[in-house]
Amino acid sequence: MPEPLKNLYTEALIDELGKVIAEHYPAFNQPAFKQKVFDNQWQAKELKARMTHIAESLHPFLPDSYPQSLQILKTASEQFSGFEPMFFPAFAELYGMDDFEASIDALEHMTRFSSSELAVRPFITHYGNRMMVQMQRWAESENDHVRRLASEGCRPRLPWAMALPEFKRDPSAVLLVLNKLMHDESEYVRRSVANNLNDISKDHPDIVIGMLKSRLGEHPHTDRILKHASRTLLKQGHPEVLKLFGFQNPEHVEITNLHVKESVALGNQLPFSFQLQTADNHLGQLRIEYGIDFMKANGKQARKIFKVSEAWYSESSKAVLKSHSFRFISTRKYYPGRHDLAVIVNGKQVASVPFELTL
Incomplete structure (x- = not known):
């Protein structure tokens, strides 16, 4: 620390x-x-x-x-x-x-x-x-x-x-x-x-x-x-x-192979991956983010968004491999239970999957 x-x-x-x-x-x-x-x-x-x-x-x-x-x-x-x-x-x-x-x-x-x-x-x-x-x-x-x-x-x-x-x-x-x-x-x-x-x-x-x-x-x-x-x-x-800023509706983008570990213990990393694909010649100008819906003390969730990348992609597919840290930080208190990870492209949620945080 x-x-x-x-x-x-x-x-x-x-x-x-x-x-x-x-x-x-x-x-x-x-x-x-x-x-x-x-x-x-x-x-x-x-x-x-x-x-x-x-x-x-x-x-x-x-x-x-x-x-x-x-x-x-x-x-x-x-x-x-x-x-x-x-x-x-x-x-x-x-x-x-x-x-x-x-x-x-x-x-x-x-x-x-x-x-x-x-x-x-x-x-x-x-x-x-x-x-x-x-x-x-x-x-x-x-x-x-x-x-x-x-x-x-x-x-x-x-x-x-x-x-x-x-x-x-x-x-x-x-x-x-x-x-x-x-x-x-x-x-x-x-x-x-x-x-x-x-x-x-x-x-x-x-x-x-x-x-x-x-x-x-x-x-x-x-x-x-x-x-x-x-x-x-x-x-x-x-x-x-x-x-x-040139980010259009991502209706041409499809998310495939979204994989998130089913559970993660407090203090560890949560690995996840996904693929962006399009039938067009290129993915184009994309702002790629992910959101974590954190469990709060009242049993409800609150989302925090994290940027992955932002660029013009000339290819028609892109693989993303990331991890999110659940180590202790003074600015956030973690609560066990269901969380969700969402994939966001150009401001739109295009996929999501749940996982469990354990203490």
């Missing part, structure tokens, strides 16, 4: 953090800071709680002046990178809400070395349009980390982050930011834009469909953004979206 992300906050990291801050602020009490971090509640804290706790633990050992503390942390943040040092922008989130200019400057600086995507969201809620105007400015930054922050920070459904229900209701302010990034040269930024649009598609599919109709073919970067942004609509088998 992979190591939990919360365990990235090691003693070595906290020691290094204390050392770096002390280089810029000699009065910083490193032993007391470390002791405060690893208190008797530490082990019970999950990832975001640990991040916040580190920021809170810094506060009593820094100057009383918020701008002075912020300057120390801005300088220190330059010596860290990756996901872990998101406690730097968390400090601005916790203690800088009343100092907009200083905090926004710090978030812009710190995101270049880590990410301020979580910390910026309370500022959006508190300052509203003023903050979204700032996001538009960030969307025009020369730095790709800052441009990504403009998109990622206002995602309506950003994982692990506080909700932005106002953007679920009306994403107009978000779209003003995203429109500035649709041709962005950075894949890092474009993927964030696509993820933001995918969030929007869950509440306002009509907006994303409208963009597909008006902007597909506009630019290679835009096309890639819109394709990735449409993944939820494609998984849902939305006919109009499938057609816009």
Whole structure:
């Protein structure tokens, strides 16, 4: 099982953090800071709680002046990178809400070395349009980390982050930011834009469909953004979206030799195979998926769809051999009993077969 992300906050990291801050602020009490971090509640804290706790633990050992503390942390943040040092922008989130200019400057600086995507969201809620105007400015930054922050920070459904229900209701302010990034040269930024649009598609599919109709073919970067942004609509088998990407009704495709193991024990792999055939000269443009109807605690099933492949197939038949893992994962709880495996082609279920999950 992979190591939990919360365990990235090691003693070595906290020691290094204390050392770096002390280089810029000699009065910083490193032993007391470390002791405060690893208190008797530490082990019970999950990832975001640990991040916040580190920021809170810094506060009593820094100057009383918020701008002075912020300057120390801005300088220190330059010596860290990756996901872990998101406690730097968390400090601005916790203690800088009343100092907009200083905090926004710090978030812009710190995101270049880590990410301020979580910390910026309370500022959006508190300052509203003023903050979204700032996001538009960030969307025009020369730095790709800052441009990504403009998109990622206002995602309506950003994982692990506080909700932005106002953007679920009306994403107009978000779209003003995203429109500035649709041709962005950075894949890092474009993927964030696509993820933001995918969030929007869950509440306002009509907006994303409208963009597909008006902007597909506009630019290679835009096309890639819109394709990735449409993944939820494609998984849902939305006919109009499938057609816009060239996936026609699969009435010419027949599924044969569908074989699924009759039962699988929790922790093991479920092998399955099938053949796609057509009487035509070629199978054509196909999006091949499979769905698992998982048994839930209430005795009903809920489907999860998994992509197999997506391509133009010049042949008249294709064999598919796959397996699905039933190993334990933290995001899903398994229940024994009947499950079903469905084969889906171009958004249409074309075959299915049951199997049993045992514990």
